[in-house]
Amino acid sequence: MDYELLCTKVIAITRLTGNFIRKESMSFDAGAVEFKGLNDLVSYVDKNAEKQLVKNLAKLIPEAGFTTEEKTISRKGEIYNWIIDPLDGTTNFIHGIPTYSISVALYENDQPVIGVVYEINRGEMFSAYKDGGAYLNNKSISISSRTSLSECLLATGFPYYQFEQQEQYMKLFAEMMRSCHGLRRIGSAAVDLAYVACGRFDAFFEYNLNSWDVAAGAFIVQQAGGKILNFEGGDEFLEKRQILATNAKIDQEILDLMEKHFNS
Template sequence: MNYELLCNKVISIVKLTGNFIRKEAMQFDVQKIEYKGLNDMVSYVDKTAEQKLVQNLEKLMPEAGFITEEKTINRAGKTYTWIIDPLDGTTNFIHGIPTYGISVALYEDRLPVIGVVYELNRGEMFYSYKGGPALMNKKEIKVSNNPDLKSSLLATGFPYYQFDEQAKYLKLLAEMMQKSHGVRRIGAAAIDLVYTACGRFDAFFEYNLQQWDFAAGCFIVQQAGGEVYDFAGGNDYFEKREILATNGKLTTEMLEAIKKYF
């Protein structure tokens, strides 16, 4: 398979869907939101964007399965699976905060081969494919070279349900705040990850994520020379849904801190 060619086709599909989201952002009515669960919002924009992505990705690979946030399709694939978040940062979108995007990953035999994350407000397309570099708008990106926490800027996310882990998380957050240049919470894990991939952040950590939040972003971090682990320092982050993504130089320091609490 020509992964580069397929990735370019995915980028075109993501751009088209992004145009739809941008248009709707200009006239979005907050009264049209729905709730999937506690503090878990969705809108017609999420659902329609997902339908557009699925429809066009199906044309590329009719045999592929799908894992999608809004469950507009439920189909297992034998070899290939698309993992889609049609609007990562829905809460930001609903409140008019300009950080949100589209995340699309392709997995082959349970391993990532394509990752695309489109941050809509800055018009930045982050992507990579098996055997290729990590890029942003056609320019190669790399993780940062910062050697330690004291010189680093970190990113994280806050839980909006399952608060049983909150006390431990707040202790970890306090330690990270004291040891680094600061901790940012943008509100879109896919964006946090690609910002780590291009060196804006030096590391990202969050628990209780969903696969569509990180499938593309984690792959792009790795392709940019970074590392991705679960909170125990293993490679089971896909199933555990807890992510530590670093530039590779901060891994030991951050795992030592995380393991105190998780």
């Protein structure tokens, strides 16, 4: 398979759906919001964006399966599977905060081969394909070169449901704040990961995320030279629903703090 050509086609499809979301944001009525669960919001924009993505991506690989956030389709492909978040940062979108994105990943035999994250309002298209490196608007990107946590800017997400580990997590936050340049919470995990890939953030960590939140962004980080781990330092970040993305230079410092405050 020509991954580079396929990635180019995925970018075009993603940009088209991004145009739809941008247009809808101009007249969006917050009264159209539905609740999937505690603090878990969805709108017709999410659902229609997902349908557009599925329809167009299905043309590229008809036999491929889909895992999607809004579950407008759910089927398992034998070899190829798309993992899609049509609007990562729905809460931002609903409240008029201009940081949200589309996340599209393609897995081949359970391994990522394409990742695309489109930060819609800034028009920033992050992409990667197998053995091809990582890109922002077609220009090559790479992770940061900082080697000490004290020099770094980190990103995270706050738990908005399943609060059982909130106390430990807040203790971890407190020490992180004293150990680095700062912590940022943007509200879109896909964007956080993309920012690690291009060196804006030096690391990102969060738990209780789903595969559609992180599949594309994690692959882009890896192709940019970064490292993706769970909170114990293992590779099973999707299975554990814990993700630590770093520039591959500060991961041990962060893992030591996680062991002290979160994993103990």
